[in-house]
Amino acid sequence: xxxxxxxxxxxxxxxxxxxxxxVHDELSKDESxxxxxxxxxxLANHIGDEQxxxxxxxxxxxxxxxxxx
Amino acid sequence: xxxxxxxxxxxxxxxxxxxxxxxxxxKVVIIGAGPxxxxxxxxxxxxxxxxxxxxxxxxxxxxxRAICFAKRTLEILDRLGxxxxxTEKGVTWDQGRVFFDEREIYNFHLLPEDGxxxxxxxxxxxxxxxxxxVERAQALAAEGAPLEIRGRNRVEAIGAHPDHVRLEIETxxxxxxxxxxxxxxxxxxxxxxxxxxxxxxxxRIFEDNFLIADVIMQAxxxxxxxxxxxxxxxxxxxxxxxxxxDNVWRIDLQLGWDIDREAEKAPExxxxxxxxxxxxxxxxxxxxxxxxxxxxxxxxxxxxxRVIFAGDAAxxxxxxxARGANSGLxxxxxxxxxxxxxxxxxxxxxxxxxxxxxxxxxxxxxxLNSTRSTxxxxxxxxxxxxxxxxxxxxxxxxxxxRPMVNxxxxxxxxxxxxGPLNGAGAEGLPARMRPGxxxxxxxxxxxxxxxxxxxxxxxxxxxxxLPDRPLPEDxxxxxxxxxxxxxxxxxxxxxxxxxxxxxxxDQHVCARWVQFDAxxxxxxxxxxxxxxxxxxxx
Numbered sequence: 001x002x003x004x005x006x007x008x009x010x011x012x013x014x015x016x017x018x019x020x021x022x023v024h025d026e027l028s029k030d031e032s033x034x035x036x037x038x039x040x041x042x043l044a045n046h047i048g049d050e051q052x053x054x055x056x057x058x059x060x061x062x063x064x065x066x067x068x069x
Numbered sequence: 070x071x072x073x074x075x076x077x078x079x080x081x082x083x084x085x086x087x088x089x090x091x092x093x094x095x096k097v098v099i100i101g102a103g104p105x106x107x108x109x110x111x112x113x114x115x116x117x118x119x120x121x122x123x124x125x126x127x128x129x130x131x132x133x134r135a136i137c138f139a140k141r142t143l144e145i146l147d148r149l150g151x152x153x154x155x156t157e158k159g160v161t162w163d164q165g166r167v168f169f170d171e172r173e174i175y176n177f178h179l180l181p182e183d184g185x186x187x188x189x190x191x192x193x194x195x196x197x198x199x200x201x202x203v204e205r206a207q208a209l210a211a212e213g214a215p216l217e218i219r220g221r222n223r224v225e226a227i228g229a230h231p232d233h234v235r236l237e238i239e240t241x242x243x244x245x246x247x248x249x250x251x252x253x254x255x256x257x258x259x260x261x262x263x264x265x266x267x268x269x270x271x272x273r274i275f276e277d278n279f280l281i282a283d284v285i286m287q288a289x290x291x292x293x294x295x296x297x298x299x300x301x302x303x304x305x306x307x308x309x310x311x312x313x314x315d316n317v318w319r320i321d322l323q324l325g326w327d328i329d330r331e332a333e334k335a336p337e338x339x340x341x342x343x344x345x346x347x348x349x350x351x352x353x354x355x356x357x358x359x360x361x362x363x364x365x366x367x368x369x370x371x372x373x374x375r376v377i378f379a380g381d382a383a384x385x386x387x388x389x390x391a392r393g394a395n396s397g398l399x400x401x402x403x404x405x406x407x408x409x410x411x412x413x414x415x416x417x418x419x420x421x422x423x424x425x426x427x428x429x430x431x432x433x434x435x436x437l438n439s440t441r442s443t444x445x446x447x448x449x450x451x452x453x454x455x456x457x458x459x460x461x462x463x464x465x466x467x468x469x470x471r472p473m474v475n476x477x478x479x480x481x482x483x484x485x486x487x488g489p490l491n492g493a494g495a496e497g498l499p500a501r502m503r504p505g506x507x508x509x510x511x512x513x514x515x516x517x518x519x520x521x522x523x524x525x526x527x528x529x530x531x532x533x534x535l536p537d538r539p540l541p542e543d544x545x546x547x548x549x550x551x552x553x554x555x556x557x558x559x560x561x562x563x564x565x566x567x568x569x570x571x572x573x574x575d576q577h578v579c580a581r582w583v584q585f586d587a588x589x590x591x592x593x594x595x596x597x598x599x600x601x602x603x604x605x606x607x
Contacts, residue, residue: 033455034455034458034459034462037455037456037458037459038459038462038463040456040459041456041459041460041463041470041473042463042467045469045470
């Protein structure tokens, strides 16, 4: 069964984070939302494996604060 | 010239049943002479089952309504004897084009494969479709087939009993009663039969209005399905353009939820909208305007004792994907051979329950597909629209995003995977032709495979010998060789050197083997006709 990689996997995390923010520079909220959506679709297609994608979706849905809790 | 939908095609005439002291009992009564009811009447009559169609009207439907008829529907029409006339009149198409804002982002081919008699789709006004079925039904009746259509016979009350159904019918000359051993309700999405029987019809309502305008114009747009997301002429909404015969073009514009329906239907509102879309200098004439909303829902069960529901009466979907009339024709295809067998005492009553199983499965598939299309076409939340637009933006340059573009997943016939009638499915044969699958057409000899199938069960053998002992009920045997019919052999035998298929009367695969085995064929036949319950499926 395919696994979602959750151990450190990006060689230079600081540089990646910089780059991630840099593509949003000077974008409006709407433009940033659209870019994020495109990015998710591109990465999802790269991963392809439905089980891995489902695990990632589940993890994303389960983390972060919700309004009621 | 009078239009076809303005003319009584089956005018009311008094019938002896109306003067009978004791209500006359019929084998099968069908309520509704729309595409589904008429097709069912023809199918049953061709199988020798006497059938009476009751319709509250006496003519074909007004307005083009269902216009996209899929390949599978044409194949069913071939079986019913009117595939040629429909295909010749219809506009054949197989290309779709998708626009986002002002850009074309994507186009697709619906049948990217040769070797089929019928095209992926034809566009044909529903009134022509019904006209061809009425003419075929009347021709059959003239040849002595047990089929009648009674115009202006409106069913007012239904009494369901264990072995028959009682019907109270209103006519221009007053009421009368008949009984039916079996009743097929094909009376549409607002089915009075369903209401009279107090049956459920639950599902999801979509809060959106769509304007349909049929315009007559001389235009040189290609015969393709053009779909717009968020076009300049209908901002924030969708639009669809389709060609029909007689230079009639279907325009479908999403309007949103909070609108004044009556005002939007007025020509002074409709004409400027269309001019914005087609250009100021295009000359056209309005033939038909309608505003619709839709729901995705179905009855919990399609069979209720001796009453069977088919078509929109049983299930309703959004129009995206042309899954309404096309799925209704598949209901008929599935039901009629089973009902004929039960009426003729060749199969147990239980066989009718498999109609319920298989067509509920088909309806769920259609509802799922049409709900997904609706979600994509009319996003109902901000994030849904963000992802939708992201897919459309990417699709213009990135191949991977194109399959996600959902302007309607166009009707393909259902595969009855895990169906109760499915038998053996030999390993190593092509997956597309597994048990439960609808047959793929293929060239065979000088003609086509589907045209050569028998009216009942067929045994198809590829590069293997015919049996030397009689088969059940003298089923039709077809033989093919890879040397003469390579396309057929590729589709049915694939990598194997031979194959044998048992095919149902509705042209779905029942069971298959690499080699002929008389005992296995007989077992599969008994299972597919409900005479034994398949061990493979418990």
